[in-house]
Amino acid sequence: MRKLYYILQKEFRQLKRDKMIVVIMLAVPILQLLILPWAADMDVRHVKIAVVDNDQSSYARQLISKITSSGNFELASHTFSYQQATQDIEEDNADIILTIPPHFERNLIRENKQQVSITANAINGIKAGLGTAYLNSIIRDFNMQIRVEWLPEAVLDKNLPIQTTSSALFNPHANYRFYMVPAILVLLLTVVGAFLTSLNIVKEKEIGTIEQINVTPIKKWEFILGKLIPFWIISLFVFSLGLLITRFVYGIPIVGNIGTLYLFTNLYIIGILGFGLLISNFSQTQQQSMFISFFFVMIFILMSGLFTSTASMPAWAKVISNGVPITHYMKAVRALVLKGSSFMDLWQLAVYLVIFALVLNMLAILSYKKTS
Amino acid sequence: MNTIEVKDINKSYEKGKVTALKNVSFNVGKGELFGLIGPDGAGKTTIFRLLTTLLIPDSGEAKVLGYDIVKDYKQIRNLVGYMPGKFSLYADLTIEENLNFFATLFGTTIEENYHLIKDIYEQIAPFKKRRAGKLSGGMKQKLALCCALIHKPEVLFLDEPTTGIDPVSRVELWDMLQKLKTEGITILASTPYMDEAVRCDRVALIQEGEILNIDTPDNITGQFNKKLYAIKAGNMYALLKALKQYPETDNSYAFGEYAHVIVNGDVENLKSFLEKQGISGIEVRNTLPTIEDTFIAESYKP
Numbered sequence: 001m002r003k004l005y006y007i008l009q010k011e012f013r014q015l016k017r018d019k020m021i022v023v024i025m026l027a028v029p030i031l032q033l034l035i036l037p038w039a040a041d042m043d044v045r046h047v048k049i050a051v052v053d054n055d056q057s058s059y060a061r062q063l064i065s066k067i068t069s070s071g072n073f074e075l076a077s078h079t080f081s082y083q084q085a086t087q088d089i090e091e092d093n094a095d096i097i098l099t100i101p102p103h104f105e106r107n108l109i110r111e112n113k114q115q116v117s118i119t120a121n122a123i124n125g126i127k128a129g130l131g132t133a134y135l136n137s138i139i140r141d142f143n144m145q146i147r148v149e150w151l152p153e154a155v156l157d158k159n160l161p162i163q164t165t166s167s168a169l170f171n172p173h174a175n176y177r178f179y180m181v182p183a184i185l186v187l188l189l190t191v192v193g194a195f196l197t198s199l200n201i202v203k204e205k206e207i208g209t210i211e212q213i214n215v216t217p218i219k220k221w222e223f224i225l226g227k228l229i230p231f232w233i234i235s236l237f238v239f240s241l242g243l244l245i246t247r248f249v250y251g252i253p254i255v256g257n258i259g260t261l262y263l264f265t266n267l268y269i270i271g272i273l274g275f276g277l278l279i280s281n282f283s284q285t286q287q288q289s290m291f292i293s294f295f296f297v298m299i300f301i302l303m304s305g306l307f308t309s310t311a312s313m314p315a316w317a318k319v320i321s322n323g324v325p326i327t328h329y330m331k332a333v334r335a336l337v338l339k340g341s342s343f344m345d346l347w348q349l350a351v352y353l354v355i356f357a358l359v360l361n362m363l364a365i366l367s368y369k370k371t372s
Numbered sequence: 373m374n375t376i377e378v379k380d381i382n383k384s385y386e387k388g389k390v391t392a393l394k395n396v397s398f399n400v401g402k403g404e405l406f407g408l409i410g411p412d413g414a415g416k417t418t419i420f421r422l423l424t425t426l427l428i429p430d431s432g433e434a435k436v437l438g439y440d441i442v443k444d445y446k447q448i449r450n451l452v453g454y455m456p457g458k459f460s461l462y463a464d465l466t467i468e469e470n471l472n473f474f475a476t477l478f479g480t481t482i483e484e485n486y487h488l489i490k491d492i493y494e495q496i497a498p499f500k501k502r503r504a505g506k507l508s509g510g511m512k513q514k515l516a517l518c519c520a521l522i523h524k525p526e527v528l529f530l531d532e533p534t535t536g537i538d539p540v541s542r543v544e545l546w547d548m549l550q551k552l553k554t555e556g557i558t559i560l561a562s563t564p565y566m567d568e569a570v571r572c573d574r575v576a577l578i579q580e581g582e583i584l585n586i587d588t589p590d591n592i593t594g595q596f597n598k599k600l601y602a603i604k605a606g607n608m609y610a611l612l613k614a615l616k617q618y619p620e621t622d623n624s625y626a627f628g629e630y631a632h633v634i635v636n637g638d639v640e641n642l643k644s645f646l647e648k649q650g651i652s653g654i655e656v657r658n659t660l661p662t663i664e665d666t667f668i669a670e671s672y673k674p
Binding site: 002003006007010013014017018207208209210211212213214215216217218 | 424425426446449450452454456458459460461462463464465469473474476477478479519
């Protein structure tokens with residue numbers, strides 16, 4: 001135990017002297033947490049719309065003003081020619097085209113029906129999909145408005161369509177940042193916990209100091225714990241700082257129990273530190289370790305449900321998604337921060353995290369060799 | 373009992389493709405200063421890494437202080453000091469912190485064994501607050517030696533302790549090793565410099581993973597049973613070329629400002645041959661073989 005104390009003393013001394021690593025560990029996550037949630041916003045706003053108005057009637061104008069006043073659309077151009085509008089799309093000046101046919105107003109009143117056409121640029125699938133959906137709902141709304149104006153009340157009552165009202169639970173304003181901030185916090189914790197740990201251990205290999213350590217009577221577990229404990233502490237520190245930012249910068253109320261949140265965080269850190277150790281066992285240089293880490297960060301980001309819902313993944317991808325620890329931890333953090341779930345609601349996620357911690361650390365210890 | 377016993381050790385790398393050691397055997401007695409002499413890539417470092425339990429041999433066995441290097445690696449690690457050829461202390465810790473760290477790892481303190489490192493440490497003590505990475509090559513080696521000694525090891529392994537340091541520091545370092553010997557510490561040191569071999573009690577000449585010869589430096593040079601001449605001329609390049617052409621030359625090579633040559637028959641014949649080749653200012657004298665001459669003779673395959 002005394003030896004472990006001396007090793008820890010040495011590790012902290014080295015960490016303190018490496019100014020760059022202190023900056024990377026503390027400043028970078030905080031900056032990312034302050035910047036990323038604003039960029040990683042999946043709400044679609046400012047869809048540029050080109051309107052081909054072949055009618056020029058009062059109804060057509062009403063429809064256009066309804067669209068532009070909704071807040072989701074920006075009027076990019078207002079022309080008479082569909083060709084002109086497609087050119088706007090080609091030049092990326094517009095994302096979506098709404099074509100209003102000639103005699104739009106007349107047909108609507110006389111024949112009681114009319115069609116409009118929507119054309120969307122699907123290079124950005126999300127923008128095209130959501131833009132079309134927004135536009136559809138605006139047109140539906142407009143339709144209702146006209147019906148109210150023209151149909152006798154009795155008929156209107158009879159044909160009253162289903163009215164929908166929606167409310168967003170746990171995130172009343174359906175603010176995308178409420179969803180993203182906890183997830184980004186989780187990702188940052190992963191980077192600090194796993195990748196900086198592995199870099200640190202590999203550094204000893206690369207500069208050869210591990211050679212000198214290996215001929216001393218220091219035991220495996222002492223050396224490993226000496227490496228993991230400092231990063232455990234730093235990870236917890238980064239996490240706490242991130243929580244403060246979540247609460248006071250983004251104003252996200254942390255509804256759940258803080259103790260439970262830290263319990264999950266600790267379980268996750270243990271697992272992820274084991275993962276870092278595992279990476280370090282398979283790399284000889286810091287460069288190799290960086291590349292392995294980079295590869296896994298990609299998998300973690302895309303498979304964990306950070307941006308996209310895991311529910312819509314194909315079955316095989318769901319298996320992979322369940323196989324990365326970050327998925328379960330992210331679920332737990334979101335549930336705890338936003339929903340205020342109790343431990344009993346989340347015990348299954350805790351079991352996952354315990355299994356990951358055990359398996360990753362076991363693999364790490366098995367693959368760590370003091371002699372080759 | 374010998375302090376170090378190595379018997380028929382074989383070691384290869386990259387799944388047998390590169391042979392590092394071939395049937396290496398040698399013994400080192402207690403309190404002996406034993407030198408491994410050989411060029412780069414001869415397998416010296418592999419021997420050190422095996423004996424310090426960092427590698428496992430393919431076959432053969434070795435014992436350090438009676439402990440098997442594979443089975444009893446834990447005991448060995450408590451009793452030996454190792455100074456790797458490459459500087460492997462913490463560059464971001466100071467001299468004092470490095471020394472303290474390695475002392476505490478062995479459960480001892482600097483004060484307890486200060487007498488062992490005193491002579492060396494005093495030379496670097498003025499810089500003890502300086503980080504190890506900022507030290508000169510010689511100071512690094514001295515610090516590394518201190519760190520390897522601080523737990524009073526019974527056996528000291530020094531892998532090329534003088535490589536990369538200035539000639540004065542080299543002499544000092546060997547003086548220190550002689551002194552440590554008197555403390556009863558067994559020392560195994562390697563060097564690519566033949567002139568340092570004479571400072572050892574016994575040396576093993578090693579090349580391409582094989583031991584060519586093991587003996588005291590005097591005996592090794594004594595075994596040199598051919599006549600050796602040192603020849604100098606105005607044009608050294610022409611001289612070396614002519615020596616190679618002379619049919620009775622056994623072996624010839626540049627040696628400092630002279631060319632060393634082993635020749636059959638009368639040396640006067642060689643002299644007249646050289647003169648006929650148009651080489652002027654020829655100076656021929658008898659010379660005593662050094663370890664380097666022996667090494668070249670042993671490893672020379674015509």
